[in-house]
Amino acid sequence: MKTQFAAALALTTLLMASSAFAQAESSAAPAAPAAPRAPPPPMTIMEVKPNLYFIVGGGGNSELLVTPNGALLVDTKNLNDKDYGDLMMLIGSVTKEPVKVVVDTHHHADHSGNNEKFIAAGAKVIGQENMPKIFEHYTTRLAPHTPASPTTLYKKFLRVRMGRHTDARLYHFGPGHTGADTIVYFGKQKAIAFGDLLVEDPTVPNYDSGNAQGSLLGLQHSLAEGLKLRWDVAFPGHGGKPLTHAEVAAYKAKIDTLISRIQASIAAGTPKDKLIESLDTADLGWKIGGQFWAPPERVDALVAELSKK
Numbered sequence: 001m002k003t004q005f006a007a008a009l010a011l012t013t014l015l016m017a018s019s020a021f022a023q024a025e026s027s028a029a030p031a032a033p034a035a036p037r038a039p040p041p042p043m044t045i046m047e048v049k050p051n052l053y054f055i056v057g058g059g060g061n062s063e064l065l066v067t068p069n070g071a072l073l074v075d076t077k078n079l080n081d082k083d084y085g086d087l088m089m090l091i092g093s094v095t096k097e098p099v100k101v102v103v104d105t106h107h108h109a110d111h112s113g114n115n116e117k118f119i120a121a122g123a124k125v126i127g128q129e130n131m132p133k134i135f136e137h138y139t140t141r142l143a144p145h146t147p148a149s150p151t152t153l154y155k156k157f158l159r160v161r162m163g164r165h166t167d168a169r170l171y172h173f174g175p176g177h178t179g180a181d182t183i184v185y186f187g188k189q190k191a192i193a194f195g196d197l198l199v200e201d202p203t204v205p206n207y208d209s210g211n212a213q214g215s216l217l218g219l220q221h222s223l224a225e226g227l228k229l230r231w232d233v234a235f236p237g238h239g240g241k242p243l244t245h246a247e248v249a250a251y252k253a254k255i256d257t258l259i260s261r262i263q264a265s266i267a268a269g270t271p272k273d274k275l276i277e278s279l280d281t282a283d284l285g286w287k288i289g290g291q292f293w294a295p296p297e298r299v300d301a302l303v304a305e306l307s308k309k
């Protein structure tokens with residue numbers, strides 16, 4: 001944790017956050033086996049490129065682009081007043097511009113939670129067109145109720161102009177982490193927000209199959225397409241620091257390896273209930289299993305997808 005924070009500090013200009021970071025470090029007590037869960041670290045904001053900020057904590061990561069014509073926010077964090085309040089306080093610490101545009105990277109409530117509050121404040125909230133359908137059957141323990149759907153939908157590509165020289169380009173390269181993913185590309189700043197298509201290593205890749213319509217092959221494809229754009233900083237949906245192009249390429253290469261191994265295991269006749277444990281991923285630094293990989297319905301979807309062709 002400490003080295004991660006140190007890297008983030010070295011990599012970026014940090015506004016606001018020095019006391020928050022100190023608090024996070026001092027509250028990290030030595031690990032005790034039966035200790036109660038540590039409280040989440042406080043939300044922090046860092047300027048990664050001129051006028052482009054990375055906001056960590058309170059659910060999924062957010063990004064903020066500040067322009068003289070208003071601010072654009074990517075993802076609205078957990079649905080609750082505390083995280084919304086912290087988010088607005090941090091935004092207010094770097095700009096007086098109102099948030100005029102919100103982009104949802106996907107429907108999960110740790111990313112879209114406070115949509116309703118931004119809509120009530122007059123912001124346009126943009127999401128991929130499959131989001132409302134997915135919300136219809138969405139249940140989660142992350143939020144007291146389903147977050148509000150976007151007010152503006154797009155299908156595959158949308159350019160959001162924030163003035164003559166600044167824009168954000170929204171790409172949907174098909175199902176991946178969910179069936180309604182948006183990648184946000186900041187061309188002028190050479191930066192890209194992947195939402196949960198990208199998480200900081202060693203977090204295992206997560207695609208939400210079933211009602212959310214995610215796909216592991218689609219996740220691989222979306223990362224490959226995002227890697228083709230010109231950028232040098234990537235924002236993961238979870239994790240404490242921005243990533244380089246080489247780091248994202250390395251993460252994608254590990255996903256390629258993982259997919260090959262799953263396909264080989266299926267081809268070798270491994271029964272479904274033994275598939276996940278058959279995967280040796282120690283060299284990748286990943287422990288494949290848990291809530292994202294082990295549930296039988298997830299394994300069914302995985303086998304169905306990777307048995308094709």
Ligand SMILES: [Zn+2]
Nearest residue numbers: 106108177196
């Ligand atoms: Zn997610």
